Amino acid sequence: MAHSTDNKALGFKDTIVIGMMTFALFLGAGNVIFPAALGLEAGTNLLPTMAGFLFTAVGLPAFIMVALGMVGKACQFTAPLTGGLGRAFWVSLFIAIGPAFAMPRAVTVAYEMGLRPFVEGDYLLPFTIVFSLVILFLTYNSQKLVDWIGKLMTPAMIAILAAISVAALLFPLGSIAEPVNQLAITPVTEGMMQGYMTMDALGAVGYGWVIMQAINSRGVTSSAQVAKSTMHIAMIYSVLMGGCYLALSYVGATANTIAQGATNGGEILSLYVYEIFGGFGQLLLAAIMILACLSTAVGVAQANAEYFSSTFKVNQTKVALVVVIVNCFIANFGLDQIITFSLPGILILCPVALALVLASVVSHHFPQVKPAHNAAMILTLVFGTIDAMSIIGVIPASLDSFFAANLPLYTAHTSWLIPCVTAIVVQSLISVLTGSATKAPEAI
Structure with a gap:
């Protein structure tokens, strides 16, 4: 047929x-x-x-x-x-x-x-x-x-x-x-x-x-x-x-x-x-x-x-x-100036994009789970900003040492990953335990 x-x-x-x-x-x-x-x-x-x-x-x-x-x-x-x-x-x-x-x-x-x-x-x-x-x-x-x-x-x-x-x-x-x-x-x-x-x-x-x-x-x-x-x-x-x-x-x-x-x-x-x-x-x-x-x-x-x-x-x-x-x-303006002014924003956007993708994959496979996009995005934005500041070398030495000793994956510039995954897992557990399935809103 x-x-x-x-x-x-x-x-x-x-x-x-x-x-x-x-x-x-x-x-x-x-x-x-x-x-x-x-x-x-x-x-x-x-x-x-x-x-x-x-x-x-x-x-x-x-x-x-x-x-x-x-x-x-x-x-x-x-x-x-x-x-x-x-x-x-x-x-x-x-x-x-x-x-x-x-x-x-x-x-x-x-x-x-x-x-x-x-x-x-x-x-x-x-x-x-x-x-x-x-x-x-x-x-x-x-x-x-x-x-x-x-x-x-x-x-x-x-x-x-x-x-x-x-x-x-x-x-x-x-x-x-x-x-x-x-x-x-x-x-x-x-x-x-x-x-x-x-x-x-x-x-x-x-x-x-x-x-x-x-x-x-x-x-x-x-x-x-x-x-x-x-x-x-x-x-x-x-x-x-x-x-x-x-x-x-x-x-x-x-x-x-x-x-x-x-x-x-x-x-x-x-x-x-x-x-x-x-x-x-x-x-x-x-x-x-x-x-x-x-x-x-x-x-x-x-x-x-x-x-x-x-x-x-x-x-x-x-x-x-x-x-x-x-x-x-x-x-x-030339390559050096373009990189200097644009790189910080790029370094922050990249982990935010990955966080939204992870949250979307979970929502697609488990529609009964309330989407965790808001929490994942906000947490990733915060910790991704810390990673970006570390990469471009603007974090004070004292804070850099503190983060290196206490923030998981900080030295690999991916400290955003664990908070992001945690937010998705916690939101999923709450949805399953409370039965609060929520339909995602229409695309913006």
Whole structure:
């Protein structure tokens, strides 16, 4: 018997294309250059370090995508929140992963590594204008987003990264050295913390709008099929992103001979590809950066346009234009200034997003349990702020020592986790004991 339209499944080809699109949305410049630096520092502890790193840098985003497929819509993550907490969270998230931080960072990194090595003088302003126009063009052609990113950009990026990885295997530029700093003592824990700091978990919540739109546009609307399709897409993303991280970390681990004095993964990759490929290598690296940054910027611009147009009932085309203009303006302040002013907010938003996802998964599987979103969000906001202050180094020494001795998981920058889980468990027990099942309110 033929399936009804409402139970239509996502085809194999569409699953591959959307999976590759998802990989491209996450593969920003930081995702390319960070593993190389981590690999160089991890040295002979590369495998345990990357095991921890992959758990948080790939596992958490994949988990959030699967959770999104379960609940059906990203807005359900905040549906049980009272007052304006839900809308405040989404507005903050989309501004952060859009024009305030992720997009300007993508533009400036694309300039620093994609154009600046080949020119003399400062061309940041004209570059940001041209780059932003390309972002705007791709965002306006939303119906072609999957085709552009899934069928063109992603295969090109995979081919470029594969060329560098194969070269690292065949022509290593040095033996793997001993690990340094904390990676010599607790490589798994340190790898997990560094993976958490990629903040792709935050991006996974925002990218959900694009992923769901892509699935629904293929005629897949039933909750069971959407959940199944999302799981398959998350698996494709995990394989591609995990392979990318492992390959680039190995490049860094075997580049110690030529990477002495390098301060970041970008320098390591630049030195490596120049040593192996010469001038062609520089062009190769430039292509990686431009494609990675462009795909990320298009993804977050589309997500912003989708959210603000549907929430505030404004024209999506106008929203995209405003987002790209603001991005172009902020990008000209430079990468250092963007990170300095935006990082604290990002570090607070990330654990809050994870807390809401955890609460939503529990509510989905146990509908008789009263949602614990409010308590989970507030507690995570408090303890997540403490973690953020610790990471950026603004906590007084006396308080830092006190928290390190008395606050569980503080040294791993995840002191929010236990209070969050406790709030969910306590709320669940109260609901079961009192029988106070409560239907979640409508999405904000």
